[in-house]
Amino acid sequence: MPILEARNVTREYPMKAETVRALAGVSVAIERGEFVAILGTSGSGKSTLLNLFGGLDRPTGGEILFDGESLAPLSSREMSRYRLRRVGMIFQSFNLIPTMTARENVSLALAFAGLSKTERRKRSLELLDRVGLSQRAEHLPSELSGGEQQRVSIARAIANAPQALLADEPTGNLDSNRAAEVIGLLDEMRRRDGKTVVLVTHDQELAQNFATRIIRLKDGKVV
Amino acid sequence: MNFTDIIALAARNLRQAKLRTSLTVIGVVVGVAAIITMVSFGIGLRRNIIGQALGRLDVFTAMTVFGADTNDMLALRGGRTALDDGEEEDAQDGAKPEDPPSTNSSPAPAPAAARPRRVLDDEALAEIAKLDGVSFAAPIVTFPSFVRFNERTRQQWAAGARAGDDPRLRNLLAGRGFSDENADEVVIKEEFLNGYSDEAFRRRRNRRGNSGGPFRQASDKSDEERKRAAEDALGKEITLYSAPVGDASPTSVFGIPLLDFPSNFPGRSDDGANEVRDEVADRSGFDRYVFRIVGVVKSEDGMGLRVYGRSDFYLPLEKAKRLREANVSPMERMGDALAGHSGYWAAELRVLDPSRIKPVTKRVTDLGFRAFSLANQLEEIERIFLIVNSSLALIGGIALLVASFGISNTMIMSIRERTREIGVMKAIGGSDGEIMRIFFVEASLIGLAGGVMGVIGGWGIDRVANTLANRWVLRQAGQAVRHIEFFSIPWYLSGGAILFAMAISLIAAIYPAMRAARVDPIKALRYE
Ligand SMILES: Nc1ncnc2c1ncn2[C@@H]1O[C@H](COP(=O)(O)OP(=O)(O)OP(=O)(O)O)[C@@H](O)[C@H]1O
Ligand SMILES: [Mg+2]
Numbered sequence: 001m002p003i004l005e006a007r008n009v010t011r012e013y014p015m016k017a018e019t020v021r022a023l024a025g026v027s028v029a030i031e032r033g034e035f036v037a038i039l040g041t042s043g044s045g046k047s048t049l050l051n052l053f054g055g056l057d058r059p060t061g062g063e064i065l066f067d068g069e070s071l072a073p074l075s076s077r078e079m080s081r082y083r084l085r086r087v088g089m090i091f092q093s094f095n096l097i098p099t100m101t102a103r104e105n106v107s108l109a110l111a112f113a114g115l116s117k118t119e120r121r122k123r124s125l126e127l128l129d130r131v132g133l134s135q136r137a138e139h140l141p142s143e144l145s146g147g148e149q150q151r152v153s154i155a156r157a158i159a160n161a162p163q164a165l166l167a168d169e170p171t172g173n174l175d176s177n178r179a180a181e182v183i184g185l186l187d188e189m190r191r192r193d194g195k196t197v198v199l200v201t202h203d204q205e206l207a208q209n210f211a212t213r214i215i216r217l218k219d220g221k222v223v
Numbered sequence: 224m225n226f227t228d229i230i231a232l233a234a235r236n237l238r239q240a241k242l243r244t245s246l247t248v249i250g251v252v253v254g255v256a257a258i259i260t261m262v263s264f265g266i267g268l269r270r271n272i273i274g275q276a277l278g279r280l281d282v283f284t285a286m287t288v289f290g291a292d293t294n295d296m297l298a299l300r301g302g303r304t305a306l307d308d309g310e311e312e313d314a315q316d317g318a319k320p321e322d323p324p325s326t327n328s329s330p331a332p333a334p335a336a337a338r339p340r341r342v343l344d345d346e347a348l349a350e351i352a353k354l355d356g357v358s359f360a361a362p363i364v365t366f367p368s369f370v371r372f373n374e375r376t377r378q379q380w381a382a383g384a385r386a387g388d389d390p391r392l393r394n395l396l397a398g399r400g401f402s403d404e405n406a407d408e409v410v411i412k413e414e415f416l417n418g419y420s421d422e423a424f425r426r427r428r429n430r431r432g433n434s435g436g437p438f439r440q441a442s443d444k445s446d447e448e449r450k451r452a453a454e455d456a457l458g459k460e461i462t463l464y465s466a467p468v469g470d471a472s473p474t475s476v477f478g479i480p481l482l483d484f485p486s487n488f489p490g491r492s493d494d495g496a497n498e499v500r501d502e503v504a505d506r507s508g509f510d511r512y513v514f515r516i517v518g519v520v521k522s523e524d525g526m527g528l529r530v531y532g533r534s535d536f537y538l539p540l541e542k543a544k545r546l547r548e549a550n551v552s553p554m555e556r557m558g559d560a561l562a563g564h565s566g567y568w569a570a571e572l573r574v575l576d577p578s579r580i581k582p583v584t585k586r587v588t589d590l591g592f593r594a595f596s597l598a599n600q601l602e603e604i605e606r607i608f609l610i611v612n613s614s615l616a617l618i619g620g621i622a623l624l625v626a627s628f629g630i631s632n633t634m635i636m637s638i639r640e641r642t643r644e645i646g647v648m649k650a651i652g653g654s655d656g657e658i659m660r661i662f663f664v665e666a667s668l669i670g671l672a673g674g675v676m677g678v679i680g681g682w683g684i685d686r687v688a689n690t691l692a693n694r695w696v697l698r699q700a701g702q703a704v705r706h707i708e709f710f711s712i713p714w715y716l717s718g719g720a721i722l723f724a725m726a727i728s729l730i731a732a733i734y735p736a737m738r739a740a741r742v743d744p745i746k747a748l749r750y751e
Contacts, residue, residue, distance in 0.1 A: 080655070089651070
């Protein structure tokens with residue numbers, strides 16, 4: 001059974017003049033342990049699809065399934081639980097909270113899961129150690145390089161042990177060496193912990209080097 | 224996310240924008256301080272006025288019963304006098320003058336409600352004393368007299384009191400009550416001693432009055448000094464000048480008619496210059512009655528509720544009755560004769576416990592008398608204070624309402640700034656409810672901080688205002704008045720004001736918090 005599945009998913013944005021179709025009937029199934037790269041031109045609907053998988057958005061047609069279960073009937077509160085436990089999101093602009101240290105950023109995700117303060121401290125340090133940042137735990141994001149910031153956000157994404165990691169152009173702000181490091185880290189998570197990785201990228205080479213499968217989108221459709 | 228985490232997060236957010244948070248908090252501080260200052264003044268006023276009455280141990284069990292007076296009797300008789308009784312039925316009514324000027328000797332202002340229909344005589348009093356719940360009943364017997372003490376003479380109201388259980392003689396500073404209702408004994412109030420002091424006479428001569436306006440106090444002396452003065456007075460004698468008991472009373476003394484002015488009637492000329500020497504008394508055919516001081520009643524101090532015509536000393540009841548008989552004014556005597564009236568003007572009552580006030584009031588009224596109790600009046604006064612205090616709180620509340628707009632504004636601004644942060648929290652698993660809670664807690668922290676500082680600020684304003692007011696009172700009263708507390712901040716006021724500030728803050732946060740919860744994470748996180 002695929003861990004993530006999109007069944008004939010459409011996502012439309014009704015605008016004043018016309019309706020924008022970001023996704024026009026997408027069906028994909030991603031199996032457990034896969035490293036899927038989603039490629040496509042700008043505006044082809046990659047981020048839209050990833051946000052649907054991530055439970056940040058709901059489709060206007062079709063359905064999204066996680067582990068064979070549809071997300072459609074989930075309440076807003078259940079959706080937030082889904083985002084907390086099932087998937088980990090990684091963004092191009094890192095989206096760390098600038099006033100919190102690396103450790104506090106990771107701790108925040110653990111706090112939403114209800115861990116106690118001492119548990120949080122221990123676990124967040126372990127997680128930062130996993131991404132090779134134990135020396136930078138008390139640094140603010142502004143005191144970290146782009147690659148380091150992205151590694152903090154990976155630590156945050158895996159904080160509550162989700163099965164799927166969803167990364168939206170995580171290397172867009174990084175040079176090619178840092179980019180390879182970050183994607184290598186995701187690949188390691190897949191190999192060591194059996195996580196499923198969905199990577200949205202423009203970088204053909206990276207995709208070819210790491211992905212087990214490449215999905216191409218064009219005008220909101222799989223090609 | 225548990226509650227302590229939410230508080231920590233909210234506190235952190237507030238610290239992040241110190242200036243903005245402080246300005247918002249100041250708005251709340253002003254509102255709460257306004258409430259505290261206003262209401263504490265209202266509560267202080269209430270305490271100073273009512274508290275004094277409450278200070279009297281028996282305020283909730285004391286009653287005064289009024290019988291029909293001369294006017295009432297003439298009115299009840301349709302203007303026919305007792306002397307008309309023997310005449311023919313067809314005697315013309317209209318010939319009689321209606322409503323002669325009051326010759327009523329009651330020193331208290333006449334009660335305003337339904338007039339009593341029945342004369343309060345010994346028989347009626349016995350009936351009242353037997354009512355269920357009545358623990359004490361004694362007639363109020365007062366009469367004007369000239370009293371010599373400490374080599375000086377003043378005109379004073381004399382009053383009678385029971386031997387034994389009279390509640391008016393209960394709060395004794397020294398000595399005891401009467402041994403017998405015919406004894407040559409007197410129980411004085413503390414004021415009596417003060418009234419014959421050099422200082423009192425000097426003040427009266429200088430026409431400074433004998434009071435500091437509404438501000439009154441028993442004494443500026445210490446408790447031990449008061450007790451010693453009272454003990455020194457025991458055994459001393461006072462002399463009461465009276466018309467010979469049993470005789471017709473004189474109409475005037477040295478041309479001063481024996482009218483029934485209250486002893487502290489404003490502008491009354493009872494200065495020390497009116498001294499009457501014994502030889503004169505002897506020559507004028509007056510009797511001198513000597514009473515030995517056996518007890519001194521402690522006086523109450525405070526502000527307001529000064530009862531006019533209070534007596535400063537008590538004689539045994541039977542003695543007082545006979546002396547009064549001899550010393551009432553001819554007008555009064557004439558009135559009594561015309562009205563066929565031979566009762567007391569009022570009686571002092573005590574009930575067993577406060578719950579009896581209402582039923583006894585009803586029974587006494589049904590019997591045809593008028594009952595007055597401070598307890599009933601207090602209810603009325605309390606209601607007025609409730610209205611006054613609510614209005615004061617409302618004015619302070621408006622200031623807090625204005626502050627609430629500041630809170631809303633601050634929160635909305637902070638949500639604008641933190642949209643991305645809110646988006647992040649949602650993306651990593653924060654629920655709408657948790658986001659909302661963070662903002663509600665932020666608002667209540669603003670309310671709490673503003674509330675606590677507002678209480679402290681209000682207290683500070685009270686202290687300053689109280690000092691200034693006491694200085695002013697001191698100047699107005701022109702005498703040593705004990706420090707008066709004009710303000711009162713009970714715990715429920717400070718607690719209530721803080722809770723109110725928090726509640727207002729929460730209300731102010733409803734809209735911003737909902738906005739925060741509705742932030743669309745995709746929009747908030749879109750690459751900038
Ligand atoms: N909120 C929105 N309202 C209207 N149109 C939208 C909205 N979000 C996305 N779109 C449109 O949907 C289409 C797909 O957008 P999406 O962000 O998924 O593209 P993408 O493949 O991620 O592009 P890029 O590579 O530039 O990130 C675009 O044409 C975009 O203009
Ligand atoms: Mg995109």
